[in-house]
Amino acid sequence: MLQLALQSLQSKMPQPTQTAIMVIGGAEDKVHGREILHSFFGRSGGEDARIAILPCASREPALIGDRYRSIFQAMGAKAIEVLNICDRAQCDDPVLQAYVSDCTGVFLTGGDQLRLCGILADTPLMTILRSRAQAQALTLAGTSAGAAVMGYHMIAGGGSGETPNRSMVDMTLGLGIIPEVIVDQHFHNRNRMARLMSAIAGHRDRLGIGIDEDTCAVFEGDGILQVMGKGAVTIVDPGEMSYTNHAEVSQTEPLCISNLRVHILDAGSCFDLHKRRMTLLNR
C-alpha cells in the first residue's frame, strides 16, 4: 500500500529535466521516495537517459554498481553502464571515453575519495567528464566520496570533537568539477562543522559547503545552488574573514577565525553563489 502510494506520489512529482551537478551528502534514500535519485534520473533524461555509474570509489564496486543500476532500471532507464574502472590505464580506453562522451548522466558512488581521485584525476576520461559537466551537457551526481571530490581542494579525512585546528582536517586535491567549493559530506550527521571551518580558514578564496545525509546541493550552472532532501546544506563563507592565525600556528594549536558567515539551508532554499547570499526565489 505504502509502496503504491509512493509510486503514485512520484508520478505526480514534477520531473526536473535540466542538467545539473548534484552534490549529495551520502546515505541518500534508495528505498522509499528516492527523491534525490529520481531527480538525477529526470535530469539525465528520464527514460531516454544514457547513464554511466562510476563505482570506483568503493572497494566493492560490482556490488554498489549493481545496486544503483537496479534503482535506475526500476525508474525506467534503458541504457545504463556500470564503468568498473580499477586503474588509471582504463581511463585511456577509447570505448569508455566514447561512452562518457555520449552519456547524459554520470553517477559517482560513495567509498573512499582518495581512491576515486587516484583513479580518475588528470586522466583523459576525467577531462571529458569535467568539461561536459561544466558545459551542462550532462548531469553529474556524486554521493559521499563522490561529493567530496567536487572541489579543486578536497577534504580527504579528519576528525570531530575538537577545537578547530589544522590537524583536524587532511586536505588534498579533488577533481575540480566545481573548483570554487570545498565540500564536506555526512555533514551534521558526523559533526563536521569544525573540520570544514578548519579547512576554510586555510582557503579563504573558496566556499565551504557541508551537505547532510539524504540531502543534495543542486548546481544548475546559473550561479544558484538549490537544496533538496531531508537535511540541510551549510555554507561557510570566509569572504569577510577579518583574521585567522592559520598561517602561524602549529598543526594542533587552536585556530582563531574571525568573521565567518554561515548559512544553514533547508530543502527548497536557494543560495546565490556570486552574491553569496540566500535568495528569495522561493521565500
Place this chain on the structure above:
Amino acid sequence: MLQLALQSLQSKMPQPTQTAIMVIGGAEDKVHGREILHSFFGRSGGEDARIAILPCASREPALIGDRYRSIFQAMGAKAIEVLNICDRAQCDDPVLQAYVSDCTGVFLTGGDQLRLCGILADTPLMTILRSRAQAQALTLAGTSAGAAVMGYHMIAGGGSGETPNRSMVDMTLGLGIIPEVIVDQHFHNRNRMARLMSAIAGHRDRLGIGIDEDTCAVFEGDGILQVMGKGAVTIVDPGEMSYTNHAEVSQTEPLCISNLRVHILDAGSCFDLHKRRMTLLNR
C-alpha cells in the same frame, strides 16, 4: 621536577587582580598549571580572598566542594566556605546571605544546570550574588553547569549529530547573570555547534557563546570578552540574520538560518560585545 617547574612558572605569571565574571567550559585543569582556577583565585583577591564554593549543581556536592576547597587552599586562600545548599529555603538563611554579601569570589561547580537553577533562581541569595557580580564587587566563576546558567535563557540539554532543528535543544531560563548571552559548554568537545545555532535561531536578540573544555570566557565588565585556556570560545552572532524558519517549522523539521556570523577565538583573543567584533587589543 615538572611540578616544580610549573610552580615556578605560576609564580612568574602576572596575577590578574580585576574582578570578572568567568564562564568556564568545563573540565578545567585542576592538576597542572591550573591557569583558569589560578586566575579566579587572583581575581578574587589572592591570599586575601574570601571564597564561597557553591557545589549545588552536583549530586555529590560535599565531594566536589572539598576538591575545589583543597585547590584554592593550596594556592594560598585562607577564607573558603563550601556553601552546600540543598534546597531553596536555605537561600533565605541570613548567615549564608551575609557570607555571600561579604565574599570576594564565588565559584559555581559543574553538575546539572537544572538542579542549580532549581535551587538558586529567584531567591534572595541569588539576588545578592547577581547584583554583586554585575557591579563587579566580586569575581563570579562558573564551570560546565555553572557556566550554562549565566544567561537569561539557558540550554538545559540537547543533542548532536543532526541537522539543526528545534528539538535538538531544550531551552529554559537561567540565572540571568549575563542576560544577553546563551552559553553552551564542553562546546567543540561534544560537537555542540548545531545545538547552539538551533538555540540562537529562536533568540535573535542574544549572542551565542560556546566554550570549550579547559577554556574560559572572561567578562571584566568593560564590554570586552577575553579568552583564556586550552581551547576556543565560539561566538554565534545572529545580529544580521536575514531569515529563519524557526517560528514556522515543527520540532523536528530542519531549521533554515541565513547569515549567522561566527567567530572562533583562541586564548589571548578579545571580542567587543557591543561592536560584536574581534578587537585588536592584542593582535
